[in-house]
Amino acid sequence: MPILYSQPDSGNCYKPRLLMAKLGMSFRHVTVSALDGSTRTPDYLAKNPNGKVPLLELDDGRFLAESNAILLHLAEGTRFLPSDAYARALAYQWLFFEQYSHEPYIAVRRALMVYPERAKEATPERLAATLEGGDKALGVMEAQLQKTPYLAGEEISIADIALYAYTHEAERGGFDLRRCPAVSAWLGRVAADPGHVPLGWLPE
Ligand SMILES: N[C@@H](CCC(=O)N[C@@H](CS)C(=O)NCC(=O)O)C(=O)O
Structure with a gap:
């Protein structure tokens, strides 16, 4: 059975947990957290030299890091990864968008506001810059979701899980989703897709 090393309240770690739940895949969960230093132990760094979660350990003992690479691997041959080359590339487009134009603003601002350990980093300048970047990312998603029900087109894909x-x-994180009705409706569609689990869900 694959093993997922992940932090329960992390959105990056939620991505593979959510996909595996929707796929009905069994996996073992090992809690590793940036907050208690367990991503920095020699044992963990031997598994992932970048010292980050999530990390997937495959049945044969190989490791795979980076949430969106894990999604790509898990989704191979499933309804979450289109087989057509262009449709697939569109899913990749949103995965790269998520890492460069969305996560650094929306996830970071959430972390600054939610984790007391991060509060000292929440300067007015940083809060303003992340608000601006996050609102821009939400605007890009809103424009796409006014045209198609899911980010990469007509069907749900790993692009939707990642975002x-x-x-x-x-x-x-202080973002106002009432300004993005298509994004709000899409959140409801993704949550209504079979097998959905909430952020804190862990397998038994
Ligand atoms: N690009 C990475 C980012 C992973 C990441 O930043 N994970 C955080 C938790 S959300 C982490 O492990 N932080 C620990 C640290 O930086 O020490 C991915 O998508 O997996």
Whole structure:
């Protein structure tokens, strides 16, 4: 059975947990957290030299880091990864967008506002810059979701799993989703897709 090393309240870690739940895949969960130093132990750094979660350990003992790479691997051959080359590339487009134009603003602002350990980093300048960047990312998603029900087109894909993770937490970072009705409706569609689990869900 694959093992997922992850932090329960992290959106990046929620992505593979959510996909595996929707796929009905069994996996073992090992809690590793940036907050208690367990991502910095020699044992963990031997598994992932970048010292971050999530990390997937495959049945054969190989490791895979980076949430969106894990999504790509898990989704191979499933309804979450289109087989057509262009449709697939569109899903990749949103995965890269998530890492460069969305997560650094929306996830970071949430972390600054939610974790007391991060509060000292929440300067007015940083809060303003992350608000501006996050609102821009939400605007890009809103424009797409006014045209198609899911980010990469007519069907749900890993693009939606990747972007759901921190978008559904955006209000905890001070973003106003009432300004993005298509994004709000899409959040509801992703949550209504079979097998959905909430952020803190862990397998038994
Ligand atoms: N690009 C990475 C980011 C992973 C990441 O930043 N994870 C955080 C938790 S959300 C972490 O492990 N932080 C620990 C640290 O930086 O020490 C991914 O998508 O997996």
